[in-house]
Amino acid sequence: MQWYFVAALLTLLTSSQGILTTLSQTNGRYKYDYATVPFLAEIFKLLVSGFFLWREIKSQSSPRMTTEWKAVRLFVVPSIIYLVHNNVQFATLTYVDPSTYQIMGNLKIVTTGILFRLFLKRKLSNLQWLAIILLAVGTTTSQVKGCGEASCDSLFSAPIQGYVLGILSACLSALAGVYTEYLMKKNNDSLYWQNVQLYAFGAMFNCARLHWDDYSGGYEKGPWWQRLLNGYTFTTWMVVLNLGSTGLLVSWLMKFADNIVKVYSTSMAMLLTTVLSVYLFNSQLTVQLFLGIIICMISLHMYFAPVRMLVDLPATSKSVSSTLKEVTVENHE
Numbered sequence: 536m537q538w539y540f541v542a543a544l545l546t547l548l549t550s551s552q553g554i555l556t557t558l559s560q561t562n563g564r565y566k567y568d569y570a571t572v573p574f575l576a577e578i579f580k581l582l583v584s585g586f587f588l589w590r591e592i593k594s595q596s597s598p599r600m601t602t603e604w605k606a607v608r609l610f611v612v613p614s615i616i617y618l619v620h621n622n623v624q625f626a627t628l629t630y631v632d633p634s635t636y637q638i639m640g641n642l643k644i645v646t647t648g649i650l651f652r653l654f655l656k657r658k659l660s661n662l663q664w665l666a667i668i669l670l671a672v673g674t675t676t677s678q679v680k681g682c683g684e685a686s687c688d689s690l691f692s693a694p695i696q697g698y699v700l701g702i703l704s705a706c707l708s709a710l711a712g713v714y715t716e717y718l719m720k721k722n723n724d725s726l727y728w729q730n731v732q733l734y735a736f737g738a739m740f741n742c743a744r745l746h747w748d749d750y751s752g753g754y755e756k757g758p759w760w761q762r763l764l765n766g767y768t769f770t771t772w773m774v775v776l777n778l779g780s781t782g783l784l785v786s787w788l789m790k791f792a793d794n795i796v797k798v799y800s801t802s803m804a805m806l807l808t809t810v811l812s813v814y815l816f817n818s819q820l821t822v823q824l825f826l827g828i829i830i831c832m833i834s835l836h837m838y839f840a841p842v843r844m845l846v847d848l849p850a851t852s853k854s855v856s857s858t859l860k861e862v863t864v865e866n867h868e
Contacts, residue, residue, distance in 0.1 A: 541788055545785065552774075552777050552778070553636045557628060558770050565766070566766035567764075568766070570744060571763055572621075573618065573741050575775045579775065580782050581730075599723055599724050599725055609718055610732040616707055623700055630696050631698075639702070639705065642674060643708045643709045645667050645671055646706045647713060648667050650709055651713060654713055669837065670830075670834040670835070673834060676830060715785075726790045
């Protein structure tokens with residue numbers, strides 16, 4: 536399986552994530568406990584990874600598995616981050632539409648670039664830093680609404696809570712991604728063994744969160760396992776499968792590609808999400824949103840394109856070679 540096929544599939548799943556989550560709402564509210572969705576997604580990922588690990592163990596070549604606790608305990612950190620991020624994601628979509636959520640999600644490029652520089656020692660060129668700044672400008676531009684002749688209650692098109700949660704979601708996503716890539720490439724362990732560790736802790740912490748919700752609510756609605764699937768519809772199950780499949784694809788990219796490929800593929804979902812939202816939710820494609828998308832796409836091109844595609848470099852090597860040949864011929868004569 537090539538990384539670009541995985542990235543393309545991740546783009547499709549990511550673009551449909553916000554749309555499916557919005558479609559699972561009834562009159563703008565969740566009829567189900569959205570905290571159960573990440574829990575079921577972790578169980579799904581754990582079962583799939585466990586199955587493939589079992590197949591590896593049964594094969595002739597036994598997979599490499601580091602079982603020392605000092606190595607296993609490192610997977611606790613991303614599990615906690617993903618737990619918070621998944622729940623923040625659902626809360627964000629109660630304030631903003633899918634297009635806004637997807638565009639704000641591109642802020643993860645800014646935080647990923649900073650964290651790459653700080654923790655993974657990845658050096659970014661000046662063009663890449665300019666692209667990151669341009670992306671922030673494009674994201675802001677897409678959210679400023681035009682008032683026309685009517686007066687505006689707010690400069691932005693969504694409540695401030697939505698933007699705060701969206702920024703928090705982007706920061707958590709970048710932090711979890713960078714740390715997970717560090718763990719995945721720290722040794723040559725089997726990808727499925729690493730996934731089993733990651734998702735086992737994820738399921739444990741999501742289960743603990745559900746227990747805590749019951750405790751803080753005084754068990755008024757009964758234990759969570761008795762109402763686990765209350766309010767679930769076909770669309771809700773699609774959200775679970777989407778979230779679980781996205782996590783599996785991301786872990787593959789972390790192991791065999793890098794975080795930038797993952798961020799790039801998820802960011803490309805922005806345009807697709809916007810088009811689908813216009814069709815499904817009758818969203819208006821405003822000038823600000825259109826300009827914001829253009830700016831974001833340009834910034835993505837600046838970030839990932841080779842320098843030779845962005846700058847017209849003089850053919851110095853060719854001219855020097857020709858000069859040397861002429862000098863050599865003259866000296867020979």
